[in-house]
Amino acid sequence: MGKQAIPLGQIDLPVTFRDPANYRIETLTFEVVGFHKTYHAILGQPCYTKFKAVPNYTYLKLKMLGPCQVIVIGTTFQHAYECEVECFEHASAIIASKAILPTNLDYGAPRVREYNKQGAEASLEDAMDQLNEACDVALLCLAKYQ
Structure with missing residues (x-):
């Protein structure tokens, strides 16, 4: 069994994907923990549900509907x-x-x-x-x- 992280609290922050021409913005609730990691934030199922996003782990892409066209977030x-x-x-x-x-x-x-x-x-x-x-x-x- 791994170590436990007890949340210090929660914070609501606006999260925006993409640029001013084609963007989505939603407020997400993040759990704040008191330990150092290389991640600044971990986006999981609550984020995908709120943005109606679909992750593709094979191609390291996240797709969601934007006001003008599909928004694709990816990495290499x-x-x-x-x-x-x-x-x-x-x-x-x-x-x-x-x-x-x-x-x-x-x-x-x-x-x-x-x-x-x-x-x-x-x-x-x-x-x-x-x-x-x-x-x-x-x-x-x-x-x-x-």
């Missing part, structure tokens, strides 16, 4: 990869910062006894290799669909 596999790298680096920094705490040293916690710097570096290198392989696959998929 390269940008998705860069976000994943940023998320991985952020998570690695958090893990590294929590690896050995002075309070754990006083009590001889198992986490401190089991920490192996070489093993941690090898694990990080393996994870980066897996991430690079995922990037290669994403780039191949991108080339395939262009």
Whole structure:
């Protein structure tokens, strides 16, 4: 089971997609949490329902009706990869910062006894290799669909 995030509160914000010539604006309610992540906001089913939007995860697109024409929001596999790298680096920094705490040293916690710097570096290198392989696959998929 993962860690829990208890909301600090909620905030209603206007969200706009696209440009002044063809746009949609709706007010969404966001849960505010007190931890650092690489995401500024996560848009899920409530957003899709309010905007009557359809996500296409294969092509990394979000489509919705606009006043003039269909609004298409998209990204590239390269940008998705860069976000994943940023998320991985952020998570690695958090893990590294929590690896050995002075309070754990006083009590001889198992986490401190089991920490192996070489093993941690090898694990990080393996994870980066897996991430690079995922990037290669994403780039191949991108080339395939262009």
